[in-house]
Amino acid sequence: MEQTFIMIKPDGVQRGLVGEIISRFEKKGFYLKGMKLVNVDRTFAERHYADLSAKSFFDGLVEYIISGPVVAMIWEGKNVVLTGRKIIGATNPSESAPGTIRGDFAVEIGRNVIHGSDSVESARKEIALWFPDGAENWGSSLQPWIYE
Numbered sequence: 001m002e003q004t005f006i007m008i009k010p011d012g013v014q015r016g017l018v019g020e021i022i023s024r025f026e027k028k029g030f031y032l033k034g035m036k037l038v039n040v041d042r043t044f045a046e047r048h049y050a051d052l053s054a055k056s057f058f059d060g061l062v063e064y065i066i067s068g069p070v071v072a073m074i075w076e077g078k079n080v081v082l083t084g085r086k087i088i089g090a091t092n093p094s095e096s097a098p099g100t101i102r103g104d105f106a107v108e109i110g111r112n113v114i115h116g117s118d119s120v121e122s123a124r125k126e127i128a129l130w131f132p133d134g135a136e137n138w139g140s141s142l143q144p145w146i147y148e
């Protein structure tokens, strides 16, 4: 089973989308293995987005992420990194398909509600950054009804 890091950004929290987003991942058949509501500071946000530090939108992105609490989560399941990105939709909400989270709930690229790791390697790094104690270890009794 693969794990990914998902973060509901401050706009998603402020707009009351936390339950809706969690529900989409739950109903798909993925397992919530870590979750916290947290305000991150500038240094932490800069570390999370270090790969984008040369981008013109970097400062605005960091301001956005530190503007309010975020919900940080670990989700687990088969191909959860790639499938999670599909559930989230394209980075720019004007290109995200209806039915995706960004396609349904966002308009601007700089207010796109949610983050999801873009590879297994970034998921590993992001989970280590946000959850230094690792994931919660539990198993669902319904797993055989979702996984062969």
Ligand code: ADP
Pocket: 052, 057, 061, 090, 091, 109, 110, 111, 112, 114, 115, 116, 118
């Ligand atoms: P994703 O979040 O889909 O993995 P990126 O890693 O490319 O996308 O960018 C990280 C975040 O930076 C995006 O989710 C978005 O909030 C913001 N961002 C990306 N491109 C732009 C842009 N051109 N202008 C403003 N913000 C942007």
